[in-house]
Amino acid sequence: MADKEIVALSHVHLRGARFVYIAALFAALGGLLFGYDTGVISGALIFIKREFGLTTAAEEVVVSGVLLGATIGAIVGGKAADRFGRRRVLLVTAAIFGIGALASAVAPSPAILIASRVVLGSAIGLASTNVPVYLSEVAPPHARGWVVSLFQLAVTVGIVVAYLTDYAFAGVGGWRWMLGLAVAPALVFGAGMFFLPETPRWLIRGGHHEVAHRVLVRIRELPDVNLEIDEIKASLAQQAESGHWTDLLRRQVRPALVVGLGLAVFQQITGINTVIYYAPKILQAAGFNSASGAILATVGVGVVNVGMTILAMSLVDRAGRRPLLLAGIAGMIVTLGVLGLSFRISNPSGQLAWIAVICLMGYVASFAISLGPIFWLLIAEIYPLKIRGLAEGTAATFNWGSNLIVSLTFLTLVEKLGASSTFLLYAVASVASWLFAYYFVPETRGRSLEQIEAFWRTRHGVRQTAR
Numbered sequence: 001m002a003d004k005e006i007v008a009l010s011h012v013h014l015r016g017a018r019f020v021y022i023a024a025l026f027a028a029l030g031g032l033l034f035g036y037d038t039g040v041i042s043g044a045l046i047f048i049k050r051e052f053g054l055t056t057a058a059e060e061v062v063v064s065g066v067l068l069g070a071t072i073g074a075i076v077g078g079k080a081a082d083r084f085g086r087r088r089v090l091l092v093t094a095a096i097f098g099i100g101a102l103a104s105a106v107a108p109s110p111a112i113l114i115a116s117r118v119v120l121g122s123a124i125g126l127a128s129t130n131v132p133v134y135l136s137e138v139a140p141p142h143a144r145g146w147v148v149s150l151f152q153l154a155v156t157v158g159i160v161v162a163y164l165t166d167y168a169f170a171g172v173g174g175w176r177w178m179l180g181l182a183v184a185p186a187l188v189f190g191a192g193m194f195f196l197p198e199t200p201r202w203l204i205r206g207g208h209h210e211v212a213h214r215v216l217v218r219i220r221e222l223p224d225v226n227l228e229i230d231e232i233k234a235s236l237a238q239q240a241e242s243g244h245w246t247d248l249l250r251r252q253v254r255p256a257l258v259v260g261l262g263l264a265v266f267q268q269i270t271g272i273n274t275v276i277y278y279a280p281k282i283l284q285a286a287g288f289n290s291a292s293g294a295i296l297a298t299v300g301v302g303v304v305n306v307g308m309t310i311l312a313m314s315l316v317d318r319a320g321r322r323p324l325l326l327a328g329i330a331g332m333i334v335t336l337g338v339l340g341l342s343f344r345i346s347n348p349s350g351q352l353a354w355i356a357v358i359c360l361m362g363y364v365a366s367f368a369i370s371l372g373p374i375f376w377l378l379i380a381e382i383y384p385l386k387i388r389g390l391a392e393g394t395a396a397t398f399n400w401g402s403n404l405i406v407s408l409t410f411l412t413l414v415e416k417l418g419a420s421s422t423f424l425l426y427a428v429a430s431v432a433s434w435l436f437a438y439y440f441v442p443e444t445r446g447r448s449l450e451q452i453e454a455f456w457r458t459r460h461g462v463r464q465t466a467r
Contacts, residue, residue, distance in 0.1 A: 019218050020138055024147050026192030027134050028154040029185055030090060030127035033097050035158025036165075036182050037066060037120055039302070042279055043166025043295045044175035051175070052110045056415065060408050063278075065114040066121035067404035073125020074400050078393015080126075085206075086134040086389070087198045089126060094190030096123035098183045105180025120182075125400055129393040132380035137199035137388075138219060141448045145316035148380050149309070152373035156309045158185075159276060160302035167295045201385055201449070204232050228448075235450040236385060238457070247387050248394060252457050259440055260379045260395035266433035267371045268402035270332060271426035274410045275301065275360055281411075283356060285419060297357050304361045308368035320445040321374050322437070328370020329434040333427055335363035340423035371433070375399070381444055384453050 041063055049059060081089045100120025107113035131151050139147035162178075169177050200219070203212035209229070216225045248257050275282070279301060280294035312324060339359035342352060383391035413422045444452055 020140070020143070020147065023138050023196050024135055024150050026189070026196060027090065027131050028150040029189035029192060030093060030131040031151040031154030032158035032161070033182060033185055033189060034124050034127050035155035035160075036162045036185065037097070037101070037124060037158075038273070039159035039162035039276055040166060040178050040182070041066070041117075042276065042281075042298065043163065043170060044178045046280060047170075047173040047175040048110075048113070050173070052113075054110065056411050058110060060411055062110065062114055062117065064404050064407045065117035066124060067400055067407055069118035069121020069123075070125035070128065071121075071397055071400040071404055072118075073122035073127075074129050074393050074396035075125075076393075077126040077129035078389040078391065078396070081130045081133065081202075081389035081393070082387070085198045085202050086130050086137070087193060087196060089130050090134065090193045091190060093123050093126040093130070094186050094193060096120070096126070097186035097189065101180055101182035101186060105176045125396065128376070128400070129396045130389070132376045133389055133392050134199055136377075136380035136449065137201045140220065141446060141451075143317060144381065144449075145321070145377060145445065146313040148377045149313040149316055149373040152368075152376055153306070153309045153313060156302070156305040156368065156372075160299065160306055163295065163299040163302045167299060170295055200229075201232055204229065205236065205385055231448065231450045232385070235453050238453075245390070248391060253384065253387070253391070255440075256382045256456050257391060257394070259382060259442070260391065261398050262436050262440060263371065263375045263378065263433075264395045264399035265402045266429070266436060267375045267399060268406050269426070270329075270367075270371065270430045270433055271336065271406065271410075271423070272364075272367050272371070273403050273407055274426075275364060278410060279360065282360070282419070283353060285414075297353075300357065301360050301364050305364045305368050305372075308365040309373060312369040312373050315369070316373065316377065317445060320443050321378060322441060322443045325370045325374050325437045325441060326434060328366045328368075328372075329430055329437060331366030332363055332370070333430045333434065335359050335366060336423050336427035336430060339363065340420045340427060343418070343423065344420035378441070378444065381449055382442075382452055382456070384456075385449070 045059060045062065048054065048062060052058075054062065077089060096119065100116055100123055103116035104113060104120060107116050132148050135148045135151060136144055165178050165181060169175070197215050198208075198211075200212040200215045203209075203215065213225060213229060216228060220228065247253060279298040283294040283297050312328075315324060336359075339356065342355045342359065379392050379395040380388075410422070413425070417425070442455070447455070
């Protein structure tokens with residue numbers, strides 16, 4: 001970023017907490033696009049299958065194309081953000097969102113639709129890598145939990161908007177409108193990021209100290225600015241990392257890397273995105289006869305997701321990360337177990353359909369106060385500044401790679417094992433994730449990013465972190 005551009009952006013007339021709120025809202029639009037573009041396929045897929053005559057394997061590829069792109073975007077996004085800045089990468093992300101949405105909407109064949117979804121997925125990967133980091137670096141320590149969790153809230157809102165859009169166009173089979181309307185929030189996201197400045201921590205890392213000071217004056221109370229700048233500089237001076245991939249394996253970084261990668265994998269193999277992508281198909285299998293009825297019931301699941309994410313945001317800076325994580329995963333274990341058993345003892349019927357709706361709502365509610373927001377929050381705050389984008393991008397890559405595997409195998413698992421055994425398998429994975437969180441995930445509530453970095457420097461073994 002050119003110095004003149006940085007200086008110009010530092011004079012936007014927003015100050016104090018209002019700046020943080022505005023920055024968070026615009027940046028979080030990347031999360032809304034993330035949620036919309038991953039959720040909208042659940043309703044659109046019913047009509048895409050009819051138009052193109054897709055097989056089960058082809059359905060899985062259409063859904064998973066966006067996940068392949070997201071994995072690629074996450075791989076390059078973290079390194080790009082460390083090199084070019086969080087803001088620049090997010091501007092490019094907004095442009096890719098718009099192009100991918102339009103290309104998906106006009107796709108004349110399954111091959112072009114899949115290619116368009118891969119492009120769209122790359123934007124999702126870039127957003128998931130950089131929006132939480134941007135938010136964590138502008139938020140004050142006492143509010144960082146709920147500010148970064150705005151990203152996950154925006155994801156859930158995007159999913160509900162996608163479900164409502166699916167329902168609105170279900171009557172006419174308008175899957176092209178379902179996919180294409182994402183261009184509108186992409187334009188707003190790009191316009192918002194154009195007027196927002198770079199994060200002060202990245203500016204200091206790049207040697208733009210005066211501009212970083214001006215940005216921090218707008219974000220914080222004046223007496224705190226010099227102290228925070230000194231803490232950032234001191235933290236940078238103590239970091240042995242140089243911003244390369246090999247730095248991720250340094251002794252001081254390894255425990256944080258294990259936590260991030262472990263949560264990335266567990267967030268997906270516990271089955272959340274099988275619900276996001278295939279909820280209408282799950283409910284049809286449970287006894288809902290019409291596509292519109294299944295999509296409408298899915299909207300209720302999405303609304304629960306939003307409400308519980310808001311609850312998590314209100315608690316994460318008071319109750320802490322670990323208590324919410326452990327309580328929520330326990331709820332996931334119970335609801336997945338009940339859902340799996342209900343498919344085993346019941347035939348598709350109205351009664352089973354409503355048991356499935358209740359279990360899915362309980363499962364999504366439990367996820368929304370635990371692995372949903374807390375994974376993205378933790379990977380945005382537990383890594384050293386010099387490699388924060390790179391490390392967060394690596395965790396996001398594992399997350400999207402796991403998502404891709406789960407989504408590619410869900411329908412096949414249901415065909416081979418049955419719905420009951422598939423959901424019970426996800427319940428077992430949830431038990432493993434609870435044990436991982438209990439033993440390895442530390443509490444970061446109330447600590448500055450620099451204090452968290454210092455914490456990792458005093459820990460040399462992964463098993464010590466939770467204690």
